Amino acid sequence: MKNIIVFIVLLAFLGCTGQKEQAKVSGTSAKDVSAKAVDKVRFEPIDPARTDVDPNKIDYEVFNIGEAHIGNVKRYTYNVVVTQRLTKVDFEKIAQTVYEKAKKDTPFNALAVGFYDYPEFLREGYRLGWAEFAPNGKWADAMTVKTGNYSSIKMTSHLETPNWDNAITYQEAIILTEFYKLASELSKNAKTGEELNEAEQKATDAITKKYQISPEAFDEIFFRSIGIMPW
Numbered sequence: 001m002k003n004i005i006v007f008i009v010l011l012a013f014l015g016c017t018g019q020k021e022q023a024k025v026s027g028t029s030a031k032d033v034s035a036k037a038v039d040k041v042r043f044e045p046i047d048p049a050r051t052d053v054d055p056n057k058i059d060y061e062v063f064n065i066g067e068a069h070i071g072n073v074k075r076y077t078y079n080v081v082v083t084q085r086l087t088k089v090d091f092e093k094i095a096q097t098v099y100e101k102a103k104k105d106t107p108f109n110a111l112a113v114g115f116y117d118y119p120e121f122l123r124e125g126y127r128l129g130w131a132e133f134a135p136n137g138k139w140a141d142a143m144t145v146k147t148g149n150y151s152s153i154k155m156t157s158h159l160e161t162p163n164w165d166n167a168i169t170y171q172e173a174i175i176l177t178e179f180y181k182l183a184s185e186l187s188k189n190a191k192t193g194e195e196l197n198e199a200e201q202k203a204t205d206a207i208t209k210k211y212q213i214s215p216e217a218f219d220e221i222f223f224r225s226i227g228i229m230p231w
Contacts, residue, residue: 059083060094063119073143074108081116082128085167091115091159095131099155107148110134110141115159117228118173124180129159129229166227175218176225179207 059082066077078098082091095113102111111133114126121127135141137154145152168176187199208218 058086058090058094062098063116063122068112070143072147073110074106074147075110075112075139075142076102076106076108077112077114078102079114079116079122081119085162085164087161088157088159091129092131092155092157095133095155095157095159099133103150109143109145109147110139110153112139117167118170120173120177124177126158127228128162129157131159132156160230162228163230164228166224168221168225168228172221172225175207175211175213175221178210179203179218179222182206 061081063079063081066079068075068077080094080098082094084090086094094115098113099111102108112130113133114130115128116122116126117128132139133153133155135145135152135154137156139156141152183200183203186202187196190196190199204215204218208215
């Protein structure tokens with residue numbers, strides 16, 4: 001089971017490496033949604049002991065913006081890092097706020113807002129779900145409207161409240177992202193399932209040795225991480 005999951009994650013990791021990053025932008029302040037830059041080194045988004053988070057505000061950062069254009073059809077992906085234990089409703093509020101801000105920044109045909117608990121996971125796919133703003137709520141319909149015409153745009157939500165009991169720490173995020181990167185490098189020439197398994201095992205051995213943790217402890221981190229979402 002783990003081998004299949006690793007393979008899927010690696011596909012997402014490789015698929016995101018070509019994403020064009022642009023300059024960071026600030027989030028948009030609203031009545032109950034505020035933007036706040038996060039400290040990348042100290043970043044611990046779901047630690048209940050934190051005292052620097054205002055429970056009456058939702059803090060987030062648009063970490064980078066990717067492009068998925070087709071010719072003159074402008075489609076953007078906004079990658080958002082959050083710092084709190086948010087609900088589905090919270091995520092949708094942020095997505096709506098990002099969408100409204102984006103309309104003022106640059107014209108587009110469609111926009112996706114993806115969520116993450118750590119910026120280190122930006123190459124892993126939308127860890128905490130995503131929302132799409134597109135004509136008729138369909139990403140593929142972006143080419144049917146004029147750029148900057150938002151009259152038919154609807155939000156399609158792929159968001160749920162995460163299983164925050166499965167949240168990982170910053171150190172565990174580093175361990176996992178290093179594992180995914182190494183496993184990706186070791187498996188790039190693999191042609192069979194056996195070769196993929198060997199690459200995964202070599203990556204596991206290297207990471208557990210580097211961080212002096214047992215294979216069982218690594219597996220616990222791995223499965224807890226992928227269990228953060230209910231799907």
